[in-house]
Amino acid sequence: MNSTELANLIFPNAKEISYYEEKYKTRDLSEGALVTRYAPSPTGFNHIGGVMQAMIAQKLAKQTGGKYIVRIEDTDQKREVENAAEQIMQNLKDFDLLPDESIWQEGQYGPYKQSQRAEIYQAYAKSLIEKGLAYPCFCSSEDLEQIRTNQESAKERTGYYGKWTKCRNMPIDMAADKIKAGEPYIIRFKSPGNPEKKIKHKDAIKGNIDLPENDQDIVIIKSDGLPTFHFAHAVDDHLMGVNLVNRSDEWIPSVPLHLQLFYTLGFKSPKYAHTAPMMKMEGESRRKLSKRKDPEANAGYYREIGVPKEAVKEYLMNIANSNFEMWRKQNPDKPMDEFPFDLKKMGVAGALFDLVKMLDVAKNVISRYSAQEVYDEAYDWAKEYDEELLQLLENKEYSLKVLGIERGNAKPRKDIAKWSDLKNAISYMYEFDKENTHFEYQKITDPAEIDKIVKMYFEKYYDPKDDKQTWFDKMKDLAEELGYSREVKEYKANPDAYRGHVGDISTVIRVKLTGRCQTPDLYEIMQVLGKEEILRRI
């Protein structure tokens, strides 16, 4: 028996690879156009680092007039979590990161789910077997364990390579007999590498890296007929025309293998861009953000607490290209799409994930929103996560006024970082329970004094038609009349001469009307509340 016959015995139904080479034609794109991909495995929710990868992939494709695709890597059926693929897609949609092609938008290079491409990988594996570049391996997991043990006691590298490859040189007839006898087997790649030699890899982010050649006869087709990641990566990215692979830098050690696979299969290899993962501090040391331990690793977390997607993306972009922050400052109103992203500006070390900084970005993002935009996003969020806030927002006309307080001017408020902050920030504008609101202002506690201030203000000075300056002047007049200073400075210069200062007066009114010592501009609040409500509250 020869190798072609062996290949036929193993994959009797596989098509010729020329069929696929013909079917998936080279993409017709202009020079320099990048075809990128985000390739998650459906083992759970989308990781925040995945959002960054997807964002980079999308950005590069858009900037160069290329294509951005999403491929679901579900070759490990044991780890697959039901619905995870759909959730990941939904999550990408939530971040406006839907690709040009995916399981949701079939293109000409599909299917976009690896489990549905099994026959494709098998065709390529078959061709390798025919050429003697791959072979069936009958080693059981016990055999492999034994090899490893021997290697460890001999203090040699572990793995299936060189002299340890029991099945590599098995006579074809013997292999065929075993297969016919029903012995379980997998397909291994016959590595031509020599680890004494180094390969030079030029990474789009990390620069030149010297790595030893791969000599491991890695598994390419598992016993369930599906490919391993490595093999699927080579076949898919070749067939789908991907020419730039951005992925986490934990893959760097696999680069020699991948390059070897591309080379042996006769494919042109893509450029690689290996990005540092986001880290988290744990005690004295840092570690990767973990799906299991860290809620903030879940890309869906931000939607839950109500951080706008733009804020999450701006934060991530800032980690990717730190000059983004400067750009944003110079171009406060431009969409992120216009920012010129540059792979070369990506950091090589893993950044500590900083939620505080992200929330600061979020405050700035939200401060640029109009009241209508705040309303719309907050409303959508509340529908899903906060029934009480939703109740408040149902009164749309009034809510727009409330949300418009100190907004849209040159110095907008920056006190909302996430929609889950909103209810507490505005609730007093809607609900005011006079009976159960304690008047708490430490500087003025005498009920008689409070009554006097409130009474005099509303009987003598208050006029809802006043403009802001008049309102302000009246507050000072009131202060003066009651023995408080018109200016804070006067009081500070001569505290014994006054009962207090104008700030105390206005705070009394503020607390009386809102139940809080700290609120946005009192004049605007009174305008929004309106005379009727104000009189009810006092």
Added chain:
RNA sequence: GGCCCCUUGGUCAAGCGGUUAAGACAUCGCCCUUUCACGGCGGAGACAUGGGUUCGAUUCCCGUAGGGGUCACCA
């Protein structure tokens, strides 16, 4: 352990042989027509370490330490 990568203030980071070593977040103080928020001004705070190379090293080279990654029929 082998291989690979990394190391500038608490954090993210500019820098790419000569700088008073930017900027942002956080922090502290002061200022701003009354609180809060915003804004302004200012303070404190860094080139892991030892050798080279050089007239001169944060920057280039080597070692050390520390950190991270990877060595599966997982991706």
